[in-house]
Amino acid sequence: MSDRRCPSCGEKVPSFSVTCPKCYKSIPRDEPKEKPNGYKIIDDDRAPSIRTVNRKTVLILALIPGALGLMGLGQIYQKDYRKGFMFMIIGILLMTSIVSLMTGSGGALSVILTVFSIIMFIGAYLIQAFDAFVRSLFSFRF
Numbered sequence: 208m209s210d211r212r213c214p215s216c217g218e219k220v221p222s223f224s225v226t227c228p229k230c231y232k233s234i235p236r237d238e239p240k241e242k243p244n245g246y247k248i249i250d251d252d253r254a255p256s257i258r259t260v261n262r263k264t265v266l267i268l269a270l271i272p273g274a275l276g277l278m279g280l281g282q283i284y285q286k287d288y289r290k291g292f293m294f295m296i297i298g299i300l301l302m303t304s305i306v307s308l309m310t311g312s313g314g315a316l317s318v319i320l321t322v323f324s325i326i327m328f329i330g331a332y333l334i335q336a337f338d339a340f341v342r343s344l345f346s347f348r349f
């Protein structure tokens with residue numbers, strides 16, 4: 208306990224308390240004090256900075272380059288490098304396989320592989336765009 212007293216009722220108040228334990232009224236803070244365990248109380252409103260991202264930028268980076276095979280830029284912009292580069296590799300591999308299958312000979316197997324690659328590309332595109340958008344809604348990292 209310290210020498211602090213409640214301005215309303217006069218009850219002794221602990222140094223780290225923000226309300227009176229008797230009347231529950233707010234206790235004004237004068238200067239930073241130490242908690243009993245040695246941690247300092249920060250009286251100003253500064254908090255550890257949280258990196259905010261621009262949702263429009265995230266969506267533009269996820270949708271436009273992603274449609275051309277350059278997926279994962281929305282995740283990289285949000286500093287999720289592992290997932291961003293994973294989507295980028297998947298997008299580049301699928302896009303090159305689609306282009307090479309479409310320019311090759313037109314056998315039945317080539318058509319089936321092209322359709323399968325296009326379906327996989329669309330799925331990966333939608334997943335990476337959804338992931339980038341959902342991650343941009345939160346200001347903390349998962």
